[in-house]
Amino acid sequence: MTENNINNIYYKRNNLDRSSSPYLLQHSHNPIWWQEWTNDTLNFALKENKPLLVSIGYATCHWCHVMAAEAFSDTGTAEYINENYISIKVDREQRPDIDQYMMHFIQTQSGSGGWPLNVFLTPDAKPVVAITYAPATSVDGRLSFFEIAKRIKDYMESNRDSIYPFNAIEDEPPTEEENFIVGELESYHDDEYGGFGAGQKFPPHSILLFLLHFHSAKENPEIIKMITSTLDSIILGGLNDHLQGGIFRYCVDRGWTIPHFEKMLYDQALALWTFSLGYKVTGNNNYKTMAEKILRCLKECFEDNGLYVSAFNADTDNKEGSTYLWSRNELENLLGKDDFGKFCEIYHITGEGNFEGKNHLVRKNHDPLYEIEDKLLAIRKKRNQPSVDNKILCGINAQVAVAMIQAGRFLDKPELEKKADDIIKKLLGLFWDGSSLGHSFYNGLLQKRSFLSDAGAILTAITMLYENDEKWTGMMRIFSEYTAAFKEEGRWIESKSDDFRTVNASWTDQPVPSGISLAENGLTRYALLTGREVKAVPYRRPAQSDFYNINALMCNDLFHLYTTKKLLPWKDIPANSLQKRGEPETDCFNKVCRLLN
Structure with a gap:
């Protein structure tokens, strides 16, 4: 080993040109000596006794690009950072475990967070201070990134004996009585503009999916009001790409006028499911048209050799x-x-x-x-x-398959279910080695690290495919066991890694369903479809655990479970339905089973 060199990695240079991440490659020309998160890099920081600067973002993040062009390209800032820190860049989509832990830290520290997420840590990786965007030069009372880094370095040197490890605790959300859920969501609903909250408007996928399923079980005019006002605002407003279909990330204003212009694959998948289900529940043809335009966007923009790329830049x-x-x-x-x-x-x-x-x-x-x-x-x-982040993410592609299945059923387009079948087969061929599931694929390189969210999404998709075709029986059983193995001592684990701490899974279903919700949903579906015992579960806090609450609807017998000799046409049964083959032919719902004619 030579100075500044471990395993042939020379640390006095920016090494992101070696990366398999589109986001990290975007920063490969910064004068900061960025490294990837590895055990070697962490060990080098310890050896040099230098604090860490860990900067987390993603390839289509607007403010990540701004910092790349400003503070991270400033030679004076770079000289100071290179002299005093070991700097690491992280793609949050490739390392959701690191991102989740650091985001939990900044939210605990300041009450909010976002990207770029810049965290300053001790040499042994204890987080000290986290910030988001900072300018290259101090302006209007806002400190420059250089000044912030200098002050934090001084603080760490003066307080090294009083900096303690941060333990991210994922508490279970409080339970909620079924009778209060709708009222709780009504209190967040924007009666004037649709959506939820009175500020920036994000597409509330999980809330809408829950409300649509809940209304299918227990009709409620207040639910329909929240659903239709929100879906109509998304269709008419600036979140919608009116020419090519698909939706942007979020609107910066309450009135749904101006979006943040990036397009994320996960938003297209969840919006496709939501509008297809919205059409099924309400019969509103505008929702069918919207779903069809999202399908157009997926085909024209995102599809790549049968799978789907991650995002388009803002x-x-x-x-x-x-x-x-x-x-x-x-x-x-x-x-x-x-x-x-x-x-x-x-x-x-x-x-x-x-x-x-x-x-x-x-x-x-x-x-x-x-x-x-x-x-x-x-x-x-x-x-x-706009540039494209063309990495393939396993779990998000599985959510596309789920949305395709649902759209095929609700729009009466069976070819979409065949498309979903092909997607899952391709994902298994690319990511599944028979014992573990990979996470990301880019430029010929497979990231083999395993995450609960990927397993839960694959399992959920397979259970839906099984409803149509029992050839999926074996793989459904395999993935039910694989997914269940992420639960240890009663707690769900998002990921285990040799270069990072074990991270407990999140309960938050925003902007996408959490790993916990996907896993619970998939396992409940598996149990119902194979005749296993399903116990009632409590609902969880609305506006946080809404996708989980769809699972609670199933566990509490508010989905129809049809048992028939032949597959029933999906257009002829309620939206909140599962199907399995068998006899006698029955429809079980709300603790009553009735014989079918």
Whole structure:
């Protein structure tokens, strides 16, 4: 071993050019000597007795790009960081265990968090201070990243004996009585604009999926009001890509006007499921059309050799949303007087625009305008496009398969169920080695680390495929056992790794269903479909554990369980239904089984 060199890794350089992460590769030209999270890097920090700077983000994160261009490209900042810290970059999508632990730390420290997530740790990896974005130079009372790093270094040197390990504790959410769940969600519902909360509007996938299933079991006009106001706002507002389909990450305003323009695969999957189910429950054709446009987006934008890439950047040529924006004059010249007049009857278009002098498209109504929209999309496709994070994530692709199955059933498109069957087969061929499930695939490299969220998503998808085809029996049993093995001493474990602490699984179903909820959902489905005992469980805190509460509906006998000799057409049975083959032919629901004719 030579100085600054362990296992042929030279630490006085930025080593991210060796990475298998699109996000880390984006930072490979920073003057900061970034390293990947490995045991060797951690051991080197201990040997050098240098604190750690761990910076976490993802490839389509706008503010991650801003910091990469500002503070992380500033030579003075880099010189100080390189001299005083060992710097590590982490892709949160490849290492959700590290991200979850560090996010728990910043939320405990400050009450909020986000990305980029920059955490300063002692040489033996005890977190001390965490921040999000910081500028390259101090401005308007906001300290520069350089100044923050300097002050934290001084603090660590002066207080090294009083810095203690941080233990992230994932407490179970409190239980909630069924009668109070709807009222609790009503208290968060925005009656004026739809959605939940009075600030930024995120697509509330898990809340809507729970409410739709709950309404299928116990009809309630207040539930329908929350569902339809939110789905209508998403369709008409700026969260929706009106030309190509799909949704953006979230809207920065209460009125659903201006989004953060990145497109995430998980949002498309969950929105497809939600709008398909919304159509099944309400019969509103606008929801069917929305689901079909999401399918178009998945096919045209995300699909890659039968699987699906992770995300599209918010920025094009370092300008947020520029691919999607239109000036009034541009639209008038492109469309001509008559079509422009028709367009303005459907869309809000002004000379001053609604985002940096241009118009992000927001609808006034649901009237169709397909030819004009297709014409504008063809023009938009000729513009520079946002970059793509084209890694394949196992669990998110499995959620796409789940959404395809549900859309196939609720939209009466059986070809989508065949598509989902193909997706799961491809995922198993790529990620499953017979004993463990990998997590990420990029540029020919497979990340073999195992996570509960991946296992739970695969199991849930397989249980749905089994309802149509019993050829999945063996694999369903294998994955039920594999998923259950993540539970130790009564607690769910998200991941075990040789280079990081064991991380307990999260209960929070935002922005995607938690590993716990996916696992419990899949295992409950497996038990119901194979005749095993299912015990009633309490509901958990609304607006946190909503996907888990779908599992509670199943455990509490509020899903129909059909037993028949032949598969029933999904369009002919309620949305909250499972099917298995057998006799006598029955429909069991709400603690009563009735014989079918």
